[in-house]
Amino acid sequence: MRRVVDRLVAPFAVDRRVLALAGARMADGIGNSFLIIVIPLYVTSGTVGGTAFGLGDSTIIGLILSLFGFLNSSFQPFTGRLSDRLGRRKPFILVGLAGLALTNAAYVFAETYVSLLVVRGLQGVSVAFIIPTSVALVNELATAGDRGGNMGVYNTFRLIGFGAGPAVAGAVVNLGPYALPGKVTISGFDAAFYIATITATTSYVLVTVLVSDSESTVANAGADLSIPIRDRSGTNLLDPVFTLGVASLFMATSIALFATIQPEVNARLEQGATWFGLQFAAFIIAQVTLQTPIGRACDLYGRRPFIVAGMVFLIPTTLIQGFITSSVVMFLARLFQGIAAAMVFAPSLALAGDLAGEGESGSKLAVLTMAFGYGIAAGPLSSGVLVRFGFAVPFVFGTVLAALGSILVYTQVEETLEPTAAVPVFGSD
Template sequence: MQPSGRPGGRSFDLATFLLAVVSMVLFVDALVYGMIAPVVPSYAHVMGASDLEIGLIFSAYPIVQLLTLMPVGALSDRYGRKPFILLGLVTLVISTVAFAISVNVPQLILTRGLQGLAASCTMTAGLALISEGAPPDKMGGTLGIATASQGAGIMAGPLFGGSLAEVGGYNFPFLVAAALTLAILSLTVIALRGYRPQCPGRVECGRTDWGEVLRERTVFAIVLIVVIWAIGIGILEPAYPLHMSENFGATASMIGAFFTAMSIPNVLSPPFFGRLSDRIGRKMLVVVAALLFAVLFSILSMMDSFTLLLLVGTLLGLTSGMLWAPSLSLTIESISRRVGKGSDGIATGIYNSAWAIGLAGGPFIFGLLVDPIAHTHLPGLLRHRGRGRDSVHMADHGEPGLSASDAWSGPRRCAESMDHGCAVLKDL
């Protein structure tokens, strides 16, 4: 696709349409990811699932993603974005319907894993498609819109799943999500008819020189920052509800308000910061955002009022939004300079893998840092990671051994590590 940038031109309209459609694809991916939290644990318990099996249902999605993100990215560089976006959407429709009608735990695990594979295809190829179609001076703003759509899907997922389950039962939200995905698939087929890749044969531009990629120091620095940033989020979600409960007597609604205060600016701000990075440069914006995140992250435990907590939570969400689009754009540009055009797939695969590794590793690190009680709490933390209402369950029921100071030692150390990643990037 070669958008001309002429406001009235056909290619400009195609680029805008593709951005809108890919944003919808990313939204529905994230929606499906988040919607199982309020409905699946109780349904799986009715099936007789153990806590470990419920953990496996939740873990199947990110595990498959981690295994497939970079291979899918490299393959999309070689064979094009279109087949992987369509494959991902078809797989998402089938797996979501299958998830809705599953009658035992192995079926739930298998179909959830297929949803993770679908997300790898659509996320990696979709982001690569819109990044390679965007003019260099507009890439940040374009990717900001796409990442905002992902954030909106994650934020809406639990509410979507829980509300529809109350109306129509367990199966209903998944069937509605499958129908929504099918509608988006139809739009995607229409949008991709006019898509022409920048490298038509995708032979020369589709070869991934891993040695060259690994020698790119800017990419190394960004991956380090993204992994630590995601670890911080992964630690924050189980640790902070416990901290709030012990120090403020926080209710589930107060904890929900804190995480909502983080989520809203994280969803709304990426387009703005993406456009800002197009104008003033990406590297310094990434460094400033990462340092601000580290500072805010480390002072959370010092807040002595709920109002201040909400303020810091809002600023944390804002700095996360400040990181998304500029750091992703910088990764794509750096790899493209090193290995040539057509490498956007592997760039988005590396970036998303770094985020997934950090997010999955956060709860493990949290458990290790609060040892010796890690073995008691870690399975529940992993199962409920990212679900504010469920994460506070342990604190509400007075589970022994975990103090707020223990829980908060992890975030402090994570913030210190973020500073190192920023120092590496500033030196480049």
């Protein structure tokens, strides 16, 4: 099996373990994103009973889905720091994947609102074991010369899985029930939960067989793991990793504004659900297409130029969405917003990885992954509240955040990589 992986890894120019980990995250991403579509359908199907705490279906659905993000982001700094202290990444990833597989299977027996909340909450905690340690492991298996490319490949595979799940989840539910050998029949919902369980289990097997910790991680366990807010070097006011975390929070909030206001978008553009789905997918298409080439480019030309340019490009691509009246133009705006985010994400992780000392990757990179997770949770909540004051208001809010993030990155983050080609890029020193 290792020889097969070695042949597959050659075109990507990354460590074999990075590609295996990326494939594992793609598999669990398919199953996890399945649930974003399936859980709302499950709640409204009439199958779920018990007390709803006096809340309507839409509120319960929002609570169930947001609980995952809140717990996931909240626990990441602790799991990242603990993995640094122990000098191990792989055991944490396996614990998270095992928890994800078990909780996916538990949905089959979750027939009350309380049980759904408990299962989804446990999933959030499980994934908190996976995200910071996976990114830290990618960072430690890379070098300064190829860190951006490794981060790009990892994120590309992860996003492919995240984008593929919702595309087929609804069909799996609607085509049920399914007749199995032995006159066994399972519902479309149970089939979706079993598929999610299988993908998480597949990820567990891939990591077990093909992924190992970096030797340097074990050797440097227990380093100084504090995350300062002020810049210790005295060069700038704020610590660069903390600054990148704030910028990631602002960026994620801006890009997540779109998801919650589907009825308002469709009404304004006089379009149906198909157009909205295409517009939503445009962002992911840009991410999947550009993460790897941008990651490799930042290995050649530096991290900071891409991060600054991406944050600046995020300003107009977010603002214009509040004033668009054409479905086609909205699709293009989302596509360009995805390009802006792709210019920020992999280079930011690579720059934070450059700054992380030996044995600190889990703690340092968890700042960015936690901030991004909080932003993805805050964006839909913000747009749901602000859209009542006018369609453009959420996007103006996101534009202000993007502008603040641009200023922070431009003034507080220095380049960590000596460019191999002196190409003047916007925002470079």
